[in-house]
Amino acid sequence: MTVLEAAVPTPLPSPLRAALADRFGDRFSTAAAVRDHHGKDDSHHAVQPPDAVVFARSTDDVAFAVAECARHRVPVIPFGAGTSIEGHVQAVHGGVSIDLAGMNRVLAVRPGDMDATVEAGVTRQQLERELKGTGLFFAVDPGADATLGGMAATAASGTTTVRYGTMRDNVISLVAVLPDGSVARTGGRARKSAAGYDLTSLFVGSEGTLGVVTELAVRLHPVPEAVAAAVCAFQDLAEAVESVVQAVQAGVPVARSELLDATAMRAVNRYSGLAYVESPTVFFEFHGTEAEVTAHGEVVQDVCRSLGGSAFRYARRQEERRRLWKARHDAYPALLALRPGGRGLTTDVCVPVSRLAQCIAESIEEMNAAKVPWGIVGHAGDGNFHVAFVLDMDSPEEVAEAEGFNERMIARALAMDGTCTGEHGIGIGKRRYLEAEHGAAGVAAMRAVKQALDPLGIMNPGKVLP
Amino acid sequence: MTVLEAAVPTPLPSPLRAALADRFGDRFSTAAAVRDHHGKDDSHHAVQPPDAVVFARSTDDVAFAVAECARHRVPVIPFGAGTSIEGHVQAVHGGVSIDLAGMNRVLAVRPGDMDATVEAGVTRQQLERELKGTGLFFAVDPGADATLGGMAATAASGTTTVRYGTMRDNVISLVAVLPDGSVARTGGRARKSAAGYDLTSLFVGSEGTLGVVTELAVRLHPVPEAVAAAVCAFQDLAEAVESVVQAVQAGVPVARSELLDATAMRAVNRYSGLAYVESPTVFFEFHGTEAEVTAHGEVVQDVCRSLGGSAFRYARRQEERRRLWKARHDAYPALLALRPGGRGLTTDVCVPVSRLAQCIAESIEEMNAAKVPWGIVGHAGDGNFHVAFVLDMDSPEEVAEAEGFNERMIARALAMDGTCTGEHGIGIGKRRYLEAEHGAAGVAAMRAVKQALDPLGIMNPGKVLP
Numbered sequence: 001m002t003v004l005e006a007a008v009p010t011p012l013p014s015p016l017r018a019a020l021a022d023r024f025g026d027r028f029s030t031a032a033a034v035r036d037h038h039g040k041d042d043s044h045h046a047v048q049p050p051d052a053v054v055f056a057r058s059t060d061d062v063a064f065a066v067a068e069c070a071r072h073r074v075p076v077i078p079f080g081a082g083t084s085i086e087g088h089v090q091a092v093h094g095g096v097s098i099d100l101a102g103m104n105r106v107l108a109v110r111p112g113d114m115d116a117t118v119e120a121g122v123t124r125q126q127l128e129r130e131l132k133g134t135g136l137f138f139a140v141d142p143g144a145d146a147t148l149g150g151m152a153a154t155a156a157s158g159t160t161t162v163r164y165g166t167m168r169d170n171v172i173s174l175v176a177v178l179p180d181g182s183v184a185r186t187g188g189r190a191r192k193s194a195a196g197y198d199l200t201s202l203f204v205g206s207e208g209t210l211g212v213v214t215e216l217a218v219r220l221h222p223v224p225e226a227v228a229a230a231v232c233a234f235q236d237l238a239e240a241v242e243s244v245v246q247a248v249q250a251g252v253p254v255a256r257s258e259l260l261d262a263t264a265m266r267a268v269n270r271y272s273g274l275a276y277v278e279s280p281t282v283f284f285e286f287h288g289t290e291a292e293v294t295a296h297g298e299v300v301q302d303v304c305r306s307l308g309g310s311a312f313r314y315a316r317r318q319e320e321r322r323r324l325w326k327a328r329h330d331a332y333p334a335l336l337a338l339r340p341g342g343r344g345l346t347t348d349v350c351v352p353v354s355r356l357a358q359c360i361a362e363s364i365e366e367m368n369a370a371k372v373p374w375g376i377v378g379h380a381g382d383g384n385f386h387v388a389f390v391l392d393m394d395s396p397e398e399v400a401e402a403e404g405f406n407e408r409m410i411a412r413a414l415a416m417d418g419t420c421t422g423e424h425g426i427g428i429g430k431r432r433y434l435e436a437e438h439g440a441a442g443v444a445a446m447r448a449v450k451q452a453l454d455p456l457g458i459m460n461p462g463k464v465l466p
Numbered sequence: 467m468t469v470l471e472a473a474v475p476t477p478l479p480s481p482l483r484a485a486l487a488d489r490f491g492d493r494f495s496t497a498a499a500v501r502d503h504h505g506k507d508d509s510h511h512a513v514q515p516p517d518a519v520v521f522a523r524s525t526d527d528v529a530f531a532v533a534e535c536a537r538h539r540v541p542v543i544p545f546g547a548g549t550s551i552e553g554h555v556q557a558v559h560g561g562v563s564i565d566l567a568g569m570n571r572v573l574a575v576r577p578g579d580m581d582a583t584v585e586a587g588v589t590r591q592q593l594e595r596e597l598k599g600t601g602l603f604f605a606v607d608p609g610a611d612a613t614l615g616g617m618a619a620t621a622a623s624g625t626t627t628v629r630y631g632t633m634r635d636n637v638i639s640l641v642a643v644l645p646d647g648s649v650a651r652t653g654g655r656a657r658k659s660a661a662g663y664d665l666t667s668l669f670v671g672s673e674g675t676l677g678v679v680t681e682l683a684v685r686l687h688p689v690p691e692a693v694a695a696a697v698c699a700f701q702d703l704a705e706a707v708e709s710v711v712q713a714v715q716a717g718v719p720v721a722r723s724e725l726l727d728a729t730a731m732r733a734v735n736r737y738s739g740l741a742y743v744e745s746p747t748v749f750f751e752f753h754g755t756e757a758e759v760t761a762h763g764e765v766v767q768d769v770c771r772s773l774g775g776s777a778f779r780y781a782r783r784q785e786e787r788r789r790l791w792k793a794r795h796d797a798y799p800a801l802l803a804l805r806p807g808g809r810g811l812t813t814d815v816c817v818p819v820s821r822l823a824q825c826i827a828e829s830i831e832e833m834n835a836a837k838v839p840w841g842i843v844g845h846a847g848d849g850n851f852h853v854a855f856v857l858d859m860d861s862p863e864e865v866a867e868a869e870g871f872n873e874r875m876i877a878r879a880l881a882m883d884g885t886c887t888g889e890h891g892i893g894i895g896k897r898r899y900l901e902a903e904h905g906a907a908g909v910a911a912m913r914a915v916k917q918a919l920d921p922l923g924i925m926n927p928g929k930v931l932p
Contacts, residue, residue, distance in 0.1 A: 112711065112820030135715075155660040166658050168667070169635065184907035190816040191848045192632050193885035194621040194671055195903050196892055196930055197912045201634070201667030205660055222717045245578065249601075251688045251755070289717070291757060350656040354578030382657045419659035426662055437661050441650035445919060446663045452918035453911060464662055 012051050012096070016072040020054055020096070023064055027055040027102075038079050038089065038097040042144065044345045044393060045087035045428060050077055050097035057102050059175060059183060059214040066212060067181025069096055075461050076179075078208040080150030081123060083142075085346060086427025088154060088207050092462035098212060100149055106130045107215070114220045115172060115189055120149025120213050136220035139164035142423065143332070149213045154425040155205030159328075162248070162381030163255040163287065164221060166423070173200050175215035179454040189217050202449070207425055208460035210453050224287035227255075228297050229321040231284070232309040233277040237261060237364070238357035239307040240280040244380040245353050246303045247284070252296045256285035258328050259378035259385065261364075264335060267375055268327040271334035276327055277311050282380060283328045285321075331377045335388045338373040342390035345402045349413035350384035350422030359416055360385055363409050370405065372398050384422035411436070431466040478517050478562070482538040486520055486562070489530055493521035493568075504545050504555065504563040508610065510811045510859060511553035511894060516543055516563035523568050525641060525649060525680040532678060533647025535562055541927050542645075544674040546616030547589060549608075551812060552893025554620060554673050558928035564678060566615055572596045573681070580686045581638060581655055586615025586679050602686035605630035608889065609798070615679045620891040621671030625794075628714070628847030629721040629753065630687060632889070639666050641681035645920040655683050668915070673891055674926035676919050690753035693721075694763050695787040697750070698775040699743040703727060703830070704823035705773040706746040710846040711819050712769045713750070718762045722751035724794050725844035725851065727830075730801060733841055734793040737800035742793055743777050748846060749794045751787075797843045801854045804839040808856035811868045815879035816850035816888030825882055826851055829875050836871065838864050850888035877902070897932040 011017070011030075021028045029035075030052045039049030051074075056062045069076045075095025082089060091097060103119035106127060110116065111134050118127060125145045127138050140151060142158040150156075152174060157166035164170065173187035186199040203213060234240040237259075244257040259282055260268070266278045282304075286296040297314045304312050315321045327334075336344055351359045360376065367374055367387065378385030387409070389402035410420040410433050420426075420433040435443045447465055477483070477496075487494045495501075496518045505515030517540075522528045535542045541561025548555060557563060569585035572593060576582065577600055584593060591611045593604050606617060608624040616622075618640060623632035630636070639653035652665035669679060700706040703725075710723040725748055726734070732744045748770075752762040763780045770778050781787045793800075802810055817825045826842065833840055833853065844851030853875070855868035876886040876899050886892075886899040901909045913931055916923075 110818070110820060111715070113818040114715070115818070155658075155664075157658055157660075161658060165635075168658075168664065169631075178907060178911060182907040182910070184911055185905055186908060188880070188883040188885055188903070189818045190850075190879075190883070190885045190888060191819070192621075192623055192627060192634075192816060192850065192888050194623075194814075194887045194889050194891040195885050195896070196671070196900050196909075197676075197915055198621075198634065198664075198667045198671055199904070199908060199911060201664045202915075205662070205664055210663075222715060225717060249577070249580070249688060251691060289761065291761065295755065295757065348660075350658060352576070352579040352581070352655045353657070354576060384656075384658065413656075414654070417654040417656070419654055419656045419661050421660045422656060422658050423660050425660040430661070434662050437654070438665070439651055441644060441648040442652060442665060443662075444648070445644060445650055445665060448918040449663055449668075449915055452914040 012074060013072045016068055016074060019068045020052065020065060024054045029053045038099065039091055041082050041084040041087060041089050043085040043087055043429065044343050044391065045090055048090040048092050050091035051094045053097045053099055055099045055102050059177065062098055062177045062212050062214050063181045063183055065096060065098055066177050066179065069458055070180055070456060073456055073458060075458050076212065077460050078153065078212045080121060080147030081145060083144035083146045084150060084154055084425065084427065086425050086429040088425060088427040088463060090428060092428060100147060100214070103214060109134060111136060113189060115217055116220055117215065117217045118148055119215055121147050123147050124151070131220065135223050137223050138218060139221050140167055140170050148216055148218065152204050152213050152216055153206065153208050157423040159256045159258055159379060161379060162257055163253055168201060168204050170219045171200060171204050172217040172219060174203055174213050176203050176211040176213050178211045179456065179459045205425065207427065207463050209450060209464045210459060226288060226290045226293045227321065228286045228293035228314065228316050229284065229324045230297055230300055230312065230314045231281060231324050232304040232312045233279050233281045234307065234309050235279065237280040237360055239309070240282050241357040241380050243282055243304050243307050243309060247300050248381060250299050250303065252299050254284060254381055255287040256283065257381040258283040259380040260327060260331055261376035263375035264331050264377055265327060267334040267338050268330050271337050272326060272330050274327065283325055332388065335375040336390055339390040343393045345389045345391055347387045347406045347409055348421045348424040349409055349418055350382060351413050351416045351418030353383040355416040355418065356380065356383045356385065359412055362412055363387065366408065367405055371401060382422065383418065426464045428463060431464065434466050478540060479538045482534055482540060483518070485534045486518065486531060490520045495519045504565065505557055507548050507550040507553060507555050509551040509553055509895065510809050510857065511556055514556040514558050516557035517560045519563045519565055521565045521568050525643065528564055528643045528678050528680050529647045529649055531562060531564055532643050532645065535924055536646055536922060539922055539924060541924050542678065543926050544619065544678045546587060546613030547611060549610035549612045550616060550620055550891065550893065552891050552895040554891060554893040554929060556894060558894060566613060566680070569680060575600055577602060579655060581683055582686055583681065583683045584614055585681055587613050589613050590617070597686065601689050603689050604684060605687050606633055606636050614682055614684065618670050618679050618682055619672065619674050623889040625722045625724055625845060627845060628723055629719055634667060634670050636685045637666060637670050638683040638685060640669055640679050642669050642677040642679050644677045645922065645925045671891065673893065673929050675916060675930050676925060692754060692756045692759045693787065694752045694759035694780065694782050695750065695790045696763055696766055696778065696780045697747060697790050698770040698778045699745050699747045700773065700775050701745065703746040703826055705775065706748050707823040707846050709748055709770050709773050709775060713766045714847060716765050716769065718765050720750060720847055721753040722749065723847040724749040725846040726793060726797055727842035729841035730797050730843055731793060733800040733804050734796050737803050738792060738796050740793065749791055798854065801841040802856055805856040809859045811855045811857055813853045813872045813875055814887045814890040815875055815884055816848060817879050817882045817884030819849040821882040821884065822846065822849045822851065825878055828878055829853065832874065833871055837867060848888065849884065892930045894929060897930065900932050
């Protein structure tokens with residue numbers, strides 16, 4: 001461990017321990033169960049517990065904890081809901097995990113500005129509940145009930161990104177505790193600003209390595225008057241992808257466009273007792289007025305037909321839509337159930353949409369030789385797809401096989417002008433790909449920024465930068 | 467001048483001069499007329515010529531010039547079309563202006579990905595011409611025929627931002643020459659990425675202070691099947707603003723929503739011999755299918771009526787739309803014509819839309835006592851408005867009066883959670899407001915980033931940071 005990696009004495013230096021225990025009382029813990037819980041996320045990466053956990057209730061709490069850790073050069077790891085999937089919260093060099101789940105107040109909802117200000121520990125579903133009746137909704141949906149602070153830190157996105165963007169597009173500004181314990185507000189709530197460097201975007205996706213996000217102003221969108229869903233099965237995957245590309249090019253503002261491969265469809269049929277056609281399938285959702293979603297459905301049906309799609313189904317009422325989309329919602333647990341006791345290793349490349357079909361096809365050709373089960377779920381409109389490998393984590397051979405496929409898939413995506421991670425982030429899992437994607441000069445610039453803002457190297461060390 | 471500000475010997479050190487003259491030949495100039503042209507933009511700020519100008523044709527040219535300037539610690543000022551309006555290109559510490567207008571190739575247009583890759587010197591209108599027949603358009607329109615590199619550097623936006631976003635939303639990735647002459651590509655062309663710090667967003671809006679943008683991948687959008695325009699006059703400005711807020715909340719994806727005050731309407735009538743109602747007026751534009759734009763027009767007409775709007779007019783055909791929108795297009799020259807020989811000093815605050823009416827009203831109340839003529843043009847859907855003061859630049863009193871109004875308007879906007887600049891940038895004109903907006907910690911973080919990436923302080927010194 002180099003100095004930059006903030007070698008940590010374990011256990012914590014006793015003055016730090018005393019300072020934290022004094023301020024946080026029973027919100028300071030070194031219990032093994034608490035530490036273990038904070039040393040893992042939803043990924044296949046091994047548990048690496050921090051030396052202690054503090055449960056923050058305010059930005060002041062966080063500033064205090066960070067300043068104390070800075071004084072003693074002890075790592076700080078922000079923790080939200082623990083739903084990230086590249087080992088973002090693992091305490092690879094020990095240190096203090098700051099749990100933000102208790103910072104869960106929705107501070108303001110402003111229908112007139114279509115925005116809300118929330119503490120970092122507010123979860124996506126909590127915000128959804130609190131927005132009921134306002135006619136507005138928060139549009140980033142990564143699947144998990146993550147905290148909004150965690151979603152900002154990891155630049156999360158998901159099924160609705162094709163229409164509403166990622167966290168980068170939906171965070172207006174934020175409050176962050178910097179590595180020296182000072183507190184920065186990265187902007188106001190104006191819909192746009194050209195005032196200086198874009199600190200908001202710098203913090204979104206920085207995975208806790210530049211500071212701790214404690215508060216966010218986020219965009220809201222009007223709840224559409226009407227929502228419609230459609231599903232269509234295709235002979236092969238290239239046509240399924242093409243249906244989404246052509247729909248978008250035809251000007252249909254597709255709200256969701258999810259791709260499942262034949263394996264995923266088979267897995268869902270088995271898991272949920274359903275009877276979908278077991279071939280590549282696209283799930284669409286449309287938002288608009290009644291007239292608009294009807295028109296969108298018609299355009300997309302034409303597109304699907306012209307590409308040889310079959311079993312096209314369209315639904316308007318919520319219950320029908322839910323039934324139609326059930327396969328998509330169940331896809332991940334269904335894939336895991338292909339192998340009882342298996343654990344998912346999930347890839348996350350994203351390429352320009354014109355290359356998506358080819359990227360998937362070349363990956364499949366190779367993966368057909370895999371010994372472990374796998375299936376594909378993709379956010380087709382974004383050019384982003386996930387292969388879930390279902391592994392026996394006790395088998396190094398299986399892990400190595402899956403990692404080999406992932407590595408070659410990433411090389412393939414980068415050669416197509418894509419990225420090694422569309423939405424899961426770098427964490428500890430993808431640091432070795434950063435230079436291949438950004439080049440030496442790009443990584444040097446990132447490292448310079450990291451060194452400038454966190455000269456002691458205490459903020460979530462061992463993440464993002466190789 | 468401190469070391470950070472890169473004190474420059476004038477004339478250029480002779481080895482630098484020789485190196486540039488040798489590489490660039492007749493694309494290297496120290497002629498007074500050339501230097502003067504590169505020492506000013508479209509603002510009221512005084513000319514400050516560089517010591518020399520090089521005309522770049524490639525990223526390699528730029529890298530060479532920057533590396534040579536770094537060796538001799540001489541400032542570098544990137545120059546596009548010179549249409550910025552906060553003194554971005556003034557060579558306040560002398561140095562070498564790098565003119566990018568010759569880097570004007572559209573390198574690729576990819577309908578399948580709805581993106582294009584362009585050199586930094588391609589102008590907005592040039593790209594528009596080259597996109598004819600593709601069914602796609604580039605959506606950021608700041609009015610001026612700026613270069614795309616300049617628009618990225620200044621985080622430009624404009625009339626269509628309410629629907630299509632700013633340059634921050636429309637630049638996918640870029641190539642930048644860093645202050646040491648190395649070349650960084652900030653990403654690929656995937657629609658989203660969570661791979662490391664968002665260098666793209668860091669460079670967009672950095673105004674040439676972190677490096678020189680030489681190439682960009684930008685998003686394109688489908689040309690809408692139908693475009694419609696509407697205009698409505700209101701008794702007072704608050705109702706005009708409210709009409710836009712309510713239209714957006716009703717789910718109408720307004721493509722443009724421009725506000726002119728009574729003075730601006732009067733100025734246009736006089737300038738162009740028109741007969742608009744001389745009261746606060748909103749100009750709308752809708753993009754969609756025929757059915758959609760008809761429906762949008764109806765919703766907006768209802769909204770306008772309920773707010774006491776009058777003289778509502780709606781147009782579908784291009785010629786009619788152009789006539790309807792003429793006032794908006796002529797607004798700036800018409801305001802300048804209020805005073806022959808006058809020069810514009812234009813404010814640029816942006817606030818949450820719920821505060822826009824109040825911010826404008828309070829500003830007007832104060833400005834009613836102004837000795838110089840002024841009028842208002844606003845991008846109402848963004849909460850952004852401009853007051854154009856028409857000044858005799860030889861009168862220090864007039865300049866001081868306008869700057870006083872601007873200063874108090876900025877304080878008002880910041881108190882409303884807004885920004886000192888929605889789209890014009892900081893340049894030399896607004897450095898003193900940066901700390902009021904971002905706080906000491908925010909400016910310290912920006913300064914740390916600047917110092918990390920440009921330790922010699924050669925990149926466009928005297929801009930952005932106070």
